[in-house]
Amino acid sequence: MQRREFLQGVAASTLALTLAAKIPATPRRAKVLVVGAGLSGMAAALELKNAGFEVIVLEGDSRPGGRVHTLREPFSDGLYAEAGAGRIPSTHDLTLKYVRQFNLQLAPFYPASGAEVYYIKGKRQRVDAAHPLDMSKVALSLTAAERRIGISKWEAKYMDGAQREVGRVSSRDWPSQAVLKAYGSISIQDFLRAQGASDDAIEMLVSGYQSEAALDFLRDLASHQAPMLSKIVGGNDLLPRAFAAKLSEQIIYGAKVVRMEQTGEHVKVSFIQGGMTRTQEADYIICAIPFTILRSIEVSPAFSEEKRLAIESMTYGAVSRVFLQTHTKFWTKEGNTGFATVDRAMEIWNPTWNQSGNRGLLMAYAYEHLAREIAAQTPADRVTTMLHYFDQVHPGVKDNFEVGASWVWEEQPFTKGAYCVYQPGELSTILPAAMRPEKRILFAGEHCSSHPAWMQGALESGLRAAETIQHAN
Numbered sequence: 197m198q199r200r201e202f203l204q205g206v207a208a209s210t211l212a213l214t215l216a217a218k219i220p221a222t223p224r225r226a227k228v229l230v231v232g233a234g235l236s237g238m239a240a241a242l243e244l245k246n247a248g249f250e251v252i253v254l255e256g257d258s259r260p261g262g263r264v265h266t267l268r269e270p271f272s273d274g275l276y277a278e279a280g281a282g283r284i285p286s287t288h289d290l291t292l293k294y295v296r297q298f299n300l301q302l303a304p305f306y307p308a309s310g311a312e313v314y315y316i317k318g319k320r321q322r323v324d325a326a327h328p329l330d331m332s333k334v335a336l337s338l339t340a341a342e343r344r345i346g347i348s349k350w351e352a353k354y355m356d357g358a359q360r361e362v363g364r365v366s367s368r369d370w371p372s373q374a375v376l377k378a379y380g381s382i383s384i385q386d387f388l389r390a391q392g393a394s395d396d397a398i399e400m401l402v403s404g405y406q407s408e409a410a411l412d413f414l415r416d417l418a419s420h421q422a423p424m425l426s427k428i429v430g431g432n433d434l435l436p437r438a439f440a441a442k443l444s445e446q447i448i449y450g451a452k453v454v455r456m457e458q459t460g461e462h463v464k465v466s467f468i469q470g471g472m473t474r475t476q477e478a479d480y481i482i483c484a485i486p487f488t489i490l491r492s493i494e495v496s497p498a499f500s501e502e503k504r505l506a507i508e509s510m511t512y513g514a515v516s517r518v519f520l521q522t523h524t525k526f527w528t529k530e531g532n533t534g535f536a537t538v539d540r541a542m543e544i545w546n547p548t549w550n551q552s553g554n555r556g557l558l559m560a561y562a563y564e565h566l567a568r569e570i571a572a573q574t575p576a577d578r579v580t581t582m583l584h585y586f587d588q589v590h591p592g593v594k595d596n597f598e599v600g601a602s603w604v605w606e607e608q609p610f611t612k613g614a615y616c617v618y619q620p621g622e623l624s625t626i627l628p629a630a631m632r633p634e635k636r637i638l639f640a641g642e643h644c645s646s647h648p649a650w651m652q653g654a655l656e657s658g659l660r661a662a663e664t665i666q667h668a669n
């Protein structure tokens with residue numbers, strides 16, 4: 197089956213249908229091997245452990261959490277910043293449920309006051325409640341309405357209605373036939389163009405994700421538009437670490453899975469640990485690793501054609517982050533938050549606005565083509581390039597600079613990409629194929645969920661896999 201036939205030929209399906217997928221039962225107390233100690237794998241493992249199943253988690257890395265990773269080195273004074281998951285929307289009930297369960301403390305993601313900097317076409321403006329953005333100084337080629345309402349209102353103008361409609365679909369019904377029909381087969385760029393958006397406004401709105409399905413983009417936007425965005429005090433990795441502490445006897449670290457096998461009523465996983473190949477047998481596997489990695493794992497017997505195509509075709513976005521530590525939080529002297537909006541495929545964050553001490557960190561969150569450009573540089577050049585750019589956005593960075601760091605998701609050996617980005621047509625084809633169990637092998641991970649690219653999606657998919665096993669037994 198070719199990719200094109202696959203995209204045309206598989207019937208549309210919702211998560212609810214996939215949930216109904218049957219897996220074989222086991223006559224004894226079932227043993228489950230979970231591949232990957234990211235949030236999806238650990239949510240599944242903890243659920244099954246608590247339900248009395250025997251569980252082993254094989255993790256290739258030396259730490260839990262996968263794409264929830266807080267960087268504390270090489271920063272001074274206990275400063276930290278996120279390499280991966282940064283924001284928790286107030287609508288993400290599962291993520292918040294676990295935050296509460298593990299007694300973790302939340303802080304707002306953005307400071308309540310201060311000016312944000314806009315840096316567009318080489319012109320810098322400070323914007324706060326008293327000083328709105330002066331659109332006459334924004335040298336973008338815009339429609340009269342875009343110029344009149346200002347950049348912060350563009351999302352609402354072009355996407356509010358659609359985003360609400362898409363955001364309302366429950367996880368169980370995702371993606372409903374109605375939203376698939378309306379937004380599933382068009383790219384976000386074409387969707388915005390059809391709404392009358394100018395090319396420059398589209399460029400600013402899509403942050404490099406030009407070919408993403410409008411439906412995927414709008415679902416993501418619905419999370420971003422939650423009433424409140426938070427982060428975990430001390431670092432978001434405290435969440436996976438809390439899971440890992442509950443699973444300390446179940447997780448085997450440094451165990452890189454290289455082969456999965458199903459024979460009759462059993463499954464077998466081979467993994468490399470300390471240079472030795474070892475095996476574990478069980479009744480089920482929950483495969484909770486990104487498809488970028490699954491592509492190079494040997495599977496016997498081969499997966500179904502649909503699954504194989506889903507694994508091979510899934511698109512992963514590129515993200516690179518660059519961190520600059522400064523001697524002081526000098527931007528506060530001008531009354532700025534440290535956050536900035538720029539005309540590149542990049543967000544600028546200040547992760548340290550609520551961290552104590554004089555020093556601060558500014559962070560570049562680069563997407564797609566810009567992320568790949570950054571990835572192609574040496575680590576030292578990434579920092580130097582961003583230092584020059586940031587000095588225009590926040591003049592004074594160079595004078596205050598102490599140490600820099602970068603993190604490129606495409607070069608991480610256990611991830612090889614940032615997160616799944618569904619392309620037009622794929623939410624009715626690749627998503628259901630990705631989620632469907634292959635006999636005794638079940639699949640979890642943000643890519644198999646109603647919230648791709650969010651911790652919520654990872655947790656939901658893990659619980660779904662655990663529920664399927666519990667249901668069958």
Ligand SMILES: Cc1cc2nc3c(=O)[nH]c(=O)nc-3n(C[C@H](O)[C@H](O)[C@H](O)COP(=O)(O)OP(=O)(O)OC[C@H]3O[C@@H](n4cnc5c(N)ncnc54)[C@H](O)[C@@H]3O)c2cc1C
Pocket residue numbers: 231232233234235236237254255256257259260261262263264279280281282283284291451452453454484485486489515605610611613614615640641642643648649650651652653654
């Ligand atoms: C740049 C970035 C920004 C993000 N921003 C946000 C955000 O603001 N808010 C939010 O909620 N979410 C965000 N996310 C998404 C969130 O981090 C992910 O959805 C979630 O962490 C994915 O969990 P997972 O279990 O699906 O996969 P992973 O976290 O990737 O876990 C998979 C695990 O499997 C392991 N593994 C891989 N291969 C093997 C192998 N062969 N053998 C054994 N183990 C293996 C890996 O080491 C890893 O621990 C972001 C992600 C990124 C990358």
